[in-house]
Amino acid sequence: MGLPELIGRHLEVKQRGWTDAQMVVSLMLLNLAGGDCVEDLRTVEKDEGFCRILRRVEQRGMRRSERREVERRWRKERWRSVPSASAAFRYLSAFHDEDQEGKRTESKAFIPVPNEHLRGLAKVNQGMAAFVQKRNPQKIADTGSRCDVGGDAKRDALFSYQGFKSYQPLNTWWAEQQMVLHTEFRDGNVPAGYEQLRVLKESLSLLPVGVEQVRLRSDTAGYQHSLCAIANKGRIGGLGGSSLPIGADVTPEFKKAVLTEVSEKDWQPLYREFDGQRIQTSQEWAEVVLSRNAIGHRMDAPVYRYLAIREPMGSMELPGMPQQEFPFQTLQMDLQQYKLFV
Numbered sequence: 124m125g126l127p128e129l130i131g132r133h134l135e136v137k138q139r140g141w142t143d144a145q146m147v148v149s150l151m152l153l154n155l156a157g158g159d160c161v162e163d164l165r166t167v168e169k170d171e172g173f174c175r176i177l178r179r180v181e182q183r184g185m186r187r188s189e190r191r192e193v194e195r196r197w198r199k200e201r202w203r204s205v206p207s208a209s210a211a212f213r214y215l216s217a218f219h220d221e222d223q224e225g226k227r228t229e230s231k232a233f234i235p236v237p238n239e240h241l242r243g244l245a246k247v248n249q250g251m252a253a254f255v256q257k258r259n260p261q262k263i264a265d266t267g268s269r270c271d272v273g274g275d276a277k278r279d280a281l282f283s284y285q286g287f288k289s290y291q292p293l294n295t296w297w298a299e300q301q302m303v304l305h306t307e308f309r310d311g312n313v314p315a316g317y318e319q320l321r322v323l324k325e326s327l328s329l330l331p332v333g334v335e336q337v338r339l340r341s342d343t344a345g346y347q348h349s350l351c352a353i354a355n356k357g358r359i360g361g362l363g364g365s366s367l368p369i370g371a372d373v374t375p376e377f378k379k380a381v382l383t384e385v386s387e388k389d390w391q392p393l394y395r396e397f398d399g400q401r402i403q404t405s406q407e408w409a410e411v412v413l414s415r416n417a418i419g420h421r422m423d424a425p426v427y428r429y430l431a432i433r434e435p436m437g438s439m440e441l442p443g444m445p446q447q448e449f450p451f452q453t454l455q456m457d458l459q460q461y462k463l464f465v
Contacts, residue, residue: 124254126247127181133246136217139196141206145181146214147247149205152177161211174204218244229281232313248304249329255300256331264330265298265367267340268322270315283311291315295326298340304329315344323350343370351427371429371465373452377413381431381454381463385409393432406434411465433461 127144134143153164168174182190194201206214223235237245270291272283280288289311297304305326309317319341327337339350346369371377393406411429433454454463 124251126251129247129250133243133250134240135243136214136240141210141214142193142196146206146211147244150211150215152205161208161215164205164208164211167205168203177204227310229312232310232317234307234309234313234318245305245325245329248306249331252297252300252302252304252329253331255302256333259300260333261299262333262335263299263338264304264327264334264336265338265340266295266304266323266326267298268293268295268319268326268345269342270294270309270344272311281310281312284314287311293319293322295322297330315342316347319345319347320349320353323353338367339369340367341369343372345369346371368430373463373465377411377429377431377465378452378454378463380411380413381409382456384412385431390433406432408432429465432464434464436460436462 126148127142130144130147131142134147137143137146149164149167150161153161153167156163156167158164158166181193185193218238218240220235220238227233227235270293272285272289272291277288280290283289283291291309291311291313293307293309293315294303295305296302305322307322323339330337339345339353341350351369389409390407391409392403393408394401394403396402409431411431413429433456436453436459449462452463454461
C-alpha cells in the first residue's frame with residue numbers, strides 16, 4: 124500500500140525523532156491490538172519479536188543513505204521500536220486546535236474546523252482508498268453514514284441524547300470496498316444528522332478514479348430534504364447517483380396514514396435472501412401515501428415513496444395494564460401490537 128510514503132507526503136508534524144509514519148503506524152497497530160490509550164504502547168514495546176519485525180519493515184526498500192538520514196533524526200541513540208506514551212500524546216496534540224475549544228458549549232452542537240494535520244490525515248485515507256480501488260476496481264460506491272455513541276469517562280466529554288457522557292463519531296462506510304471512507308470525531312451532544320450534507324460531499328471528494336455511480340443509504344439521521352433532493356436529481360458529487368432506502372421518522376402523521384390509508388390486504392410479506400434461498404420473515408410492508416402538508420414539503424417538491432414495515436410483537440396490550448415504553452415506535456392494529464418502521 125505504501126502507507127509510510129503516503130503519511131510522509133501528507134503529514135509534516137514531526138521534524139526530529141520519530142517520523143510521522145512511525146507515529147501513525149504505531150498508533151494503528153496499537154488500535155488493532157486492542158489498546159484504548161497511548162499508555163498501552165508500553166505493552167507493544169514489551170513484545171520483543173514483534174518489535175524486531177517492525178524495525179525490519181520500516182527499513183524495507185531503503186537505501187543506506189536513507190537509513191542514515193532516519194537515524195540522524197535522533198540526538199541520542201534510538202532504543203525503542205515504538206514511541207513512548209508521552210511522545211505519542213505530544214504528537215496527537217498537534218491535531219488539536221486550542222483556538223477552536225473556546226467555541227464549544229454544552230448547549231449547542233459544534234464541530235471544530237479541522238487543522239492542516241487533520242486534513243492531511245484525510246488525504247492519507249484517500250490514498251488508501253485509491254490503492255484498494257486499483258486492486259479491486261468498483262464502478263459503484265454504496266455509501267452509508269452512521270454515528271456510534273460510546274460511553275466515555277473523560278471529564279471533558281459532553282452528554283449524548285442517551286443520557287450519559289460520550290463521543291459520537293460519524294463514519295462513512297464504502298460497502299463495495301469494505302472500508303471507512305471518511306470519519307469525523309464529534310462530541311456526544313452533536314445530533315447524528317447534523318451537517319450530514321457537508322459530510323457526504325467531503326466523503327465523495329475522497330472517492331478514487333473509476334467510480335461512476337454513488338448510492339446513498341442511511342438510517343433516520345439521513346432523513347433530510349437536502350440529502351434526498353441530491354439523490355433525487357440522479358447526480359451526487361458530479362457522479363451518477365440514486366438513493367437506497369433511507370429511514371424516516373415515525374411521526375404521528377405517519378401513524379395516522381398507516382391506520383387510515385392502508386387496508387389489511389395492502390400488507391405484503393417481506394422476504395430475505397439467505398444462502399441463495401428466499402425466506403419469508405414475520406415482517407410485512409405496505410406503501411403509504413403522505414400529503415406534502417404532513418411532511419412539511421413545498422407544493423413543488425418531489426413526491427417520495429414511503430414504505431411502512433410492521434413486525435408483530437410477542438405480547439399483546441392487555442386492557443387495564445399500564446402502557447409500556449419501548450425504544451422503537453409501535454402501533455396497535457385490531458388486537459395485535461406491531462413494531463413500526465418507515
